[in-house]
Amino acid sequence: MNEATTADVIVIGSGIGGLVAGALLARYGKRVIICESHTIPGGAAHGFERQGFKFDSGPSFFSGLGDPVSRNPLRQVLDVLEESVSAIAYEPLGHYHLPEGTLPIYRKLADYQREVARFTPQGAKELGAFVQRLYDLYEPLKQIPALGLRPDLGVVPFLLRYPAALLRLLPQLGAVQQSVGTILDRTVQDPWVRQLVDLECFLLSGLKAHGTIAPEVAFVFGERETASVDYPQGGSEALINALVRGLKKWSGELRLGTHVEQIQVQGGRATGVTLRKGGTLQAPVIISNATLWDTYAQLLQPEDLPARFRQEALSTPAVDSFMHLHLGIDGTGLEHLTVHHVVVHSRSRDLTAPGNTCMISIPSVLDPKLAPAGKHVVHAYTLEPWTGWQRDDAYSARKRERAESLYCALEKVIPDIRDRIDVELIGTPLTHQRYLRRYQGTYGAAIEASTGLFPNGKTPISGLLRVGDSTLPGIGVPAVAASGILCANSLVTPSQTVALMSALTSGRSQ
Ligand SMILES: Cc1cc2nc3c(=O)[nH]c(=O)nc-3n(C[C@H](O)[C@H](O)[C@H](O)COP(=O)(O)OP(=O)(O)OC[C@H]3O[C@@H](n4cnc5c(N)ncnc54)[C@H](O)[C@@H]3O)c2cc1C
Structure with a gap:
């Protein structure tokens, strides 16, 4: 045909x-x-498979996919397409391995604050005030289903169907277009918590608090409080x-x-x-x-x-690209492994400096079918500039050298990771550009x-x-x-x- x-x-x-x-x-x-x-x-x-290991090429952190309470726009889309995915809810959401110690991240603010208080009791209180301001923004926003939004004046009659939400949103209008950094400046003085919020924003948008818009962060914190985080x-x-x-x-x-x-x-x-x-x-x-x-x-x-x-x-400026490590590893003795980890190597370098903040996902902890029996899939990635990368004689050595910060990050979670490897794929900005067809392999604007x-x-x-x-x-x-x-x-x-x-x-x- x-x-x-x-x-x-x-x-x-x-x-x-x-x-x-x-x-x-x-x-x-x-x-x-x-x-x-x-x-x-x-x-x-996209997902891909090598030797029985099923890898995520990018995102592994999702929320509300299987939770009817969630306001995740993707879930609303799946609903009207009459489709669904089975999702596995989990907690804690992740562990942040910071130079000062490891912080488990929990969904509910009270649990999150309790863990932060181990590092800074005053900071934990201030974090509460900050997140409360985000809830003030999330509460009216969540009442307006994303599925009905449109980028023209036709949105007005739709919005008028939600008068209570609009009334609650009115005092927040300033915040809707603001950076979350403005809310942070008003609520948090504690330098450690300010760095923590910068990290949360960076994980979300590739930019720190002053670069990230408030509704985006409000949505994430609000969803965490009300709906499950799942995979x-x-x-x-x-x-x-x-x-x-x-x-x-x-x-x-x-x-x-x-x-x-x-x-x-x-x-x-x-x-x-x-x-x-x-x-x-x-x-x-x-x-x-x-x-x-x-x-x-x-x-x-x-x-x-x-x-x-x-x-x-x-x-338009672009966020850097990435170094990636996709590993298939032996899981013997790793029964207590958890799924998501973020490692910040050093406070003397900026969070956003290439190699300094490394993200790690081991989703086979939640879904063992992603790996052969007794094995795990690991994805670790960190920012890496596009400049200077070319497929020349030095490419292989450079790849290995630039993947080192990812291996060092992984050693914080699985100390003998280098002895467990069955499959190793090292991706560079060139890989990212090639397989994702993205300009300079960028994360985005x-x-x-x-x-x-x-x-x-x-x-x-x-x-x-x-x-x-x-x-x-x-x-x-x-x-x-x-x-x-x-x-x-x-x-x-x-x-x-x-x-x-x-x-x-x-x-x-x-
Ligand atoms: C490493 C990594 C980890 C991430 N982790 C998370 C996370 O945990 N949680 C989260 O919410 N977000 C995460 N993100 C962000 C999120 O994955 C992306 O913002 C989102 O998937 C981008 O979707 P998109 O539709 O804009 O573009 P893309 O996913 O880039 O899709 C564009 C598509 O267009 C195709 N294309 C391009 N040019 C052409 C052409 N000329 N002809 C035909 N096809 C073409 C490409 O092949 C591609 O399939 C992550 C991103 C990365 C890179």
Whole structure:
């Protein structure tokens, strides 16, 4: 059978942003084709397997996937797609191995404070005041389902359906656009807790408190208090598979190994895409899930965009890329291992300095099927600049040298890690760029809260939208899912969104 060459919407990329936008538009009744360059869907959240070990390429930290109380936008999307994932709830959420000692992180504020008080009793009190301010923001926000949001004035009648939330939000309006650093400055003097909040923000956005917007942090702390933190059974791949099933259930199409070379623009309008393997696809709406740099510099010709807009967009600063270690290890004697760890090596270097803060996930602790019997999968990563990386004679040695901070971090959790290795994959910014098709392998846009919000998904080209972590609200799985919702809803009428919302609220789709 010949493949269709026309659609209502073509989505470039099957990251969570592209999948959410594409699947929701299919759910709204549009003919959707998603073109994914890689042979595996999911972008930064794709899963892959080596010698029986199932690895997450990126995110392992999720929340509320299996908890009906959760306000996670991704869960709302899965609900209306009539899909779900089995999720494993766990606690503590992680252990932060700091130069001063190890801090277990618990969901509930009181438990979190109790642990912080072991380091600084005064700081623990101040942390309470800080988080309380975040709850004041989260409480009204959580009453407004993300699934109904849209990036235009059509949002007003939707918001008016939640008068109580709006009334509670009014006094918080200043905070909605502020950095969480402003709230931190007002509530916390203790230097240790200030560093802790910086770390929490860095783990979320790649930036410290003064760079991270308050609602994003409020959402994370609020969700932690009210809903479970959980991990998808089967790994991040299981989540992606649920979105792909949802897309297909509503007659959307996913074409893997289909790299888009160019977006076709005629008379200021996007009309279709040219594929690297040959051929074109036509649609009146094109959505790019590629990063803003890849979209504007690679997928379009310079003359397609106003020169000034193009220059300003391309000068958006980018967070560094990563060094990754994916290990399959022998699990003998590791019965007390826990899933998530963050290691800060030194206080004399900035938290964000390459190699200084290392993130570690061992999800086979929660889901043993991710590894052969008696083994574990380990993913450790840390920031690494793009500059200077090339595949030359020194590449292998440099890889090993730059992975050393990850090994040293892992030794804090599993002291004899180097003697347990069955599979070792060291990833560099070049690996990250290659497999994720991301400009310089970046984590995302480094847009400091003080300089403004992330750009919305509109572009100067009619019929061309963007979705994903370089659009509003920003980086991270829930944020990217929200960007997919905003994108999809901008292409349908408010009444269509209201009808979809009723599927959510009536529980018809559960
Ligand atoms: C190491 C790491 C750990 C993380 N950990 C967490 C975590 O624990 N929790 C959390 O919430 N968030 C985490 N994040 C952030 C989160 O994973 C990302 O913000 C999110 O997955 C990005 O999704 P996206 O849709 O914006 O883009 P991407 O995932 O980058 O997807 C874009 C897709 O577009 C495709 N594409 C690009 N160009 C083309 C083209 N020309 N033609 C066809 N296809 C193309 C790519 O192949 C890719 O599949 C992590 C990120 C990383 C990198």
